[in-house]
Amino acid sequence: MNSELIPLMVIFPLISAILLNLMHGKDKVVRAYGILAMLVVLVVPIFASYGNHLFGAHPVVDTLPQLKISLSEVNLAIEYNFAFLQKALVFLLAAIATFAVLSHISNEKKVSGVYLSMIMLSIAAVSAVVMANDIFNMFVFLEIMTIAQAAIVIAVGGVSGYKAAFKYLVFGGVAGASILLGIALLLGTFGVLNISDLHNSLSGNMTNPIVLTAVGLIVIGWLFESGLFPFHTIKSNMYSAAKPDIAALLQTQTKIVLVALAIVLLRLFGGYSNMTAVMLGLSVGTLIIGSVMALLQTDFRRLLAFTAVSQAGLVGIGIGLGTRLGIAAGIFHAINDAIAMSLLFITVYFIYERAKTTEFKRLGGLLVQAPKLAFIQIIGILIVSGVPPFNAYQSEFRIIDATIQAGHPELGVLVILGTILTFVALMKGFYLTFLKENTTKIALGKVHIYNGLPTVTYVTLIILVIACVGIGLFPMPFYDRAYSVALKILVGW
Amino acid sequence: MNGSEVQFWSFVTAALLMIIGIYAIIFMDNIIKKIIGVMLIGDGVNLVLITEGFKPGGIVPIISEKLYNQSPGIFQEFADQASYSLPFALVLTNIVIGASTLAVLLGITIKLYQHYNSLSVHEIFKEEKI
Secondary structure, three states: OEOOHHHHHHHHHHHHHHHHHHHOOOHHHHHHHHHHHHHHHHHHHHHOOOEEEEEOOOOOEOOEHHHOEOOOOEOOOEEEEEOHHHHHHHHHHHHHHHHHHHHHHHHOOOOOHHHHHHHHHHHHHHHHHHHEOEHHHHHHHHHHHHHHHHHHHHHHHHHHHHHHHHHHHHHHHHHHHHHHHHHHHHHHHHOOOEHHHHHHHHOOOOOOHHHHHHHHHHHHHHHHHHOOOOOHHHHHHHHHHOOHHHHHHHHHHHHHHHHHHHHHHHHHHOOOOOHHHHHHHHHHHHHHHHHHHHHHOOEHHHHHHHHHHHHHHHHHHHHHOOOHHHHHHHHHHHHHHHHHHHHHHHHHHHHHHHHOOOEHHHOOOOOOOOHHHHHHHHHHHHHHOOOOOOHHHHHHHHHHHHHHHOOOHHHHHHHHHHHHHHHHHHHHHHHHHHHOOOOOOOOOOOOOOOOOOOHHHHHHHHHHHHHHHHHHHOOHHHHHHHHHHHHHHHHOO | OOHHHHHHHHHHHHHHHHHHHHHHHHHOOEHHHHHHHHHHHHHHHHHHHHHHHOOOOOEOOOOOHHHHHHOOOHHHHHHHHEOOOHHHHHHHHHHHHHHHHHHHHHHHHHHHHHHHOOOEHHHHOOOOOO
16 A cells, blocks of 8 residues: 655655755745745654555566566565654654754854755655665665765865865775675565565575675675665764764664665575674674774763764664564664753754864863753763663663574673773863863853753753653663564575 | 677776776765766676576567467577576665665765765764764
């Protein structure tokens, strides 16, 4: 059954991106349309009913005797699936993007239509990646997402933004080519692109060397798009070059794409025995390296960037276990961590907007003039570090439980170690920003940290804290649904 | 050269394009050469897709209603001889994506050149922190 609101989640932001581009320069129109568009983007996933949407063609083509030719049972249409997981991910994306758009609109004297256009383009791309049941469609929107993200960072990042975006696009070009070559090999072998059809075709063909090559190539793409080792520095450079409010959006998009692609990998190649081992190994590497790198940073944005990367490793560990508990915990943690890291990035956004720097050597002593901000940041640090009763505790605990259930308690130890490292790194950032004595302008109160920041920033912080506490106290409605997604992946879509 | 040989040499050319592209990305110091490397890899993948869709002696996969009415049995012949058109559609899409990426990369290159007055990667990224 076709649900008309499902394609709207991709088509509306795409059309809005084009319109905002055309409106560039007409400040009032851009502001009004930007707010209206975000309202629509936020509301559509709430009201869209679960189901599939087929673009053209028809669901299944059977043998057509009247034409005297035999067509195998394949899906000819491009298909979008929309269930609870897609709804949660698209809504999460829309919520964080709304904050990024509203903070730009309220903070800037002149709003850039092109900038908002790129945010819209990235929303459309990530929504399509989450819903597409077609591997080529997924690839196209991954590429669009890469370009849009680079453009967002270029727009506000200065020279460091250009450098980060350049590296991101070069590596993105290679990773994109890798995914496309993998798709080409699968297409050449099985003749189909629909993920459900490929899943059926692949069963029993896991020893085929062409399939194994395709697995390797697509996994390289997954590692890049998810910011996992060895591409962790590329993503962290992007986060730290962007403004913190945009970094919150970028890291949310990365976590969403990580989950979407990991589900596709498990659906297609879950039968390949070494698949989960590869995912696990690289995710553990990301967790540990990301945490250690976070400890070494001298800039709060870079510290958070590496923390976000290490948390992506934690999500990868959950999903990489390949068990029901692990996949469910991984998906649950992706949602929780995207919210918690956004909270932390926004607290740093306060500091960045007023001090125009996040380097530790130029910060310090902010506790006196910003005690509320310090309090919220401490809460954010506790959330990301997995302290009860917050949401990330519920998912990190379940990931550790899943490692033990899967017979890998050593992985549980590594997860705990990574979490402790993350806590220490974040506390270092907190100390150097709020507690350390300093004589810079900002510490002496010559720059007031609360002056001039829009109400939307405060409201967003409060909403995010409420979300973290709410999910932490009542995790089951979310976890149960993540568990049913895991069951679907393992038993059959 | 028969159809199979064309396919074989196309795959070899695609592999060469990708290897040259990877070499340029890793070993070339000039930013423009690195960008050309990225594009060469994309072109190599496009060539793989085109070669997949190539059928020696194949016909264009379009059949009109008029043609079908004239000769209903033509569908079987069509199914036997038509080229596989899907890879060509994919290549077209990928060319557009490649052009967009190239445009953004060249735009960044102009900005970096204006700032550093150099196209050397070592020069531009020498202050980079890990």
